[in-house]
Amino acid sequence: MTKDHFIKNEPLAPHTTFRLGGKAKYFFTTNNKEELVACVKLAKKEKMSCNVMGGGSNTIFPDKGFNGLVVKYHGGKLSAKNLDGTKIKVDVCLPLWELVNFSVKNSLSGLEYLSGIPGNVGGAVVGNAGAYNHFIGDLVESVEIFDGQKIRQLANKDCRFGYRDSIFKKKNWVILSVVLNLIKGDKKTLTKISRDLIKNRNEKYDYNIFCAGSFFKNIPLKKVPKALLKKIDPTKIAGGKLSVGYLLEEVGAKSLKIGGISVASFHGNFLVNDGTGKTADLKKLANKLKTLVKNKFGIELEEEVRFI
Numbered sequence: 198m199t200k201d202h203f204i205k206n207e208p209l210a211p212h213t214t215f216r217l218g219g220k221a222k223y224f225f226t227t228n229n230k231e232e233l234v235a236c237v238k239l240a241k242k243e244k245m246s247c248n249v250m251g252g253g254s255n256t257i258f259p260d261k262g263f264n265g266l267v268v269k270y271h272g273g274k275l276s277a278k279n280l281d282g283t284k285i286k287v288d289v290c291l292p293l294w295e296l297v298n299f300s301v302k303n304s305l306s307g308l309e310y311l312s313g314i315p316g317n318v319g320g321a322v323v324g325n326a327g328a329y330n331h332f333i334g335d336l337v338e339s340v341e342i343f344d345g346q347k348i349r350q351l352a353n354k355d356c357r358f359g360y361r362d363s364i365f366k367k368k369n370w371v372i373l374s375v376v377l378n379l380i381k382g383d384k385k386t387l388t389k390i391s392r393d394l395i396k397n398r399n400e401k402y403d404y405n406i407f408c409a410g411s412f413f414k415n416i417p418l419k420k421v422p423k424a425l426l427k428k429i430d431p432t433k434i435a436g437g438k439l440s441v442g443y444l445l446e447e448v449g450a451k452s453l454k455i456g457g458i459s460v461a462s463f464h465g466n467f468l469v470n471d472g473t474g475k476t477a478d479l480k481k482l483a484n485k486l487k488t489l490v491k492n493k494f495g496i497e498l499e500e501e502v503r504f505i
């Protein structure tokens with residue numbers, strides 16, 4: 198592997214669902230973990246910054262681009278050799294929907310509630326992606342990583358999964374593969390859950406809009422001032438968290454727009470690019486929303502999306 202293998206000056210926006218960001222000095226796509234490790238080693242040797250991405254559905258690059266190497270670890274298929282009883286071992290370049298479909302088809306339960314979440318398995322592990330109080334981290338048995346020196350295995354407890362959080366948000370490690378522990382389920386029931394959830398998502402929003410899903414994290418109840426909690430409609434609380442969309446709607450978020458970025462009409466916590474937006478606009482709008490919520494409710498919002 199040399200720098201000649203990389204694409205030069207690749208626009209990053211088309212590789213992200215928000216369609217934001219400038220160009221990468223160097224860019225490489227692979228679904229081969231040896232190649233991924235070789236890229237990371239080369240970047241280190243050349244003293245270049247290196248960012249590993251998956252499906253780009255939670256990543257926002259700066260307008261000025263990325264002055265280093267972006268590796269898109271993406272693609273692949275599953276087969277019977279990925280299965281060992283109720284365990285599935287996958288390279289994390291795999292799109293999450295392929296994994297969910299595979300598990301459902303093989304009558305394995307655990308992943309069906311993640312139906313319709315965009316991106317790859319790696320991005321899902323980093324952000325402990327989930328829906329309806331089901332999180333991928335709960336299914337992880339072990340994760341294979343390259344820590345910059347060597348390849349090693351982490352057990353679930355070492356991944357420190359939390360709400361939209363894991364150790365991978367703090368460390369500069371590359372995730373190569375993961376072993377998930379599922380349980381036997383009924384294929385018909387799993388298929389119905391999966392289809393219903395996708396239908397439900399399609400009714401809520403159009404998948405072709407440029408966004409990264411929920412922008413801010415919901416608020417754990419221990420962070421909500423007690424006086425405020427008493428006044429809040431209980432339907433705005435789920436899974437021990439207060440809906441940030443509710444707080445944003447209460448501060449008038451839905452009428453706000455900066456440049457090509459606006460708050461979606463259907464959800465206060467979806468920020469949307471009309472195709473002309475810039476990362477700078479998004480940051481300004483996000484800061485404005487944070488200030489409005491802080492001033493009205495005394496709550497600090499935290500981004501779920503990842504600014505590079």
Ligand SMILES: Cc1cc2nc3c(=O)[nH]c(=O)nc-3n(C[C@H](O)[C@H](O)[C@H](O)COP(=O)(O)OP(=O)(O)OC[C@H]3O[C@@H](n4cnc5c(N)ncnc54)[C@H](O)[C@@H]3O)c2cc1C
Nearest residue numbers: 251252253254255256316317319320321326327372409410
């Ligand atoms: C319409 C829409 C709906 C969504 N709904 C949900 C939802 O219901 N629940 C939910 O949790 N999320 C949701 N999301 C957010 C997003 O899809 C998830 O966070 C997803 O898991 C991100 O995966 P990705 O591959 O696209 O990650 P990316 O955006 O490519 O990467 C995310 C982060 O992980 C890092 N990363 C990726 N791969 C690796 C790797 N192999 N090694 C090390 N680091 C890596 C990247 O550097 C980046 O920091 C939604 C997004 C959209 C656009």
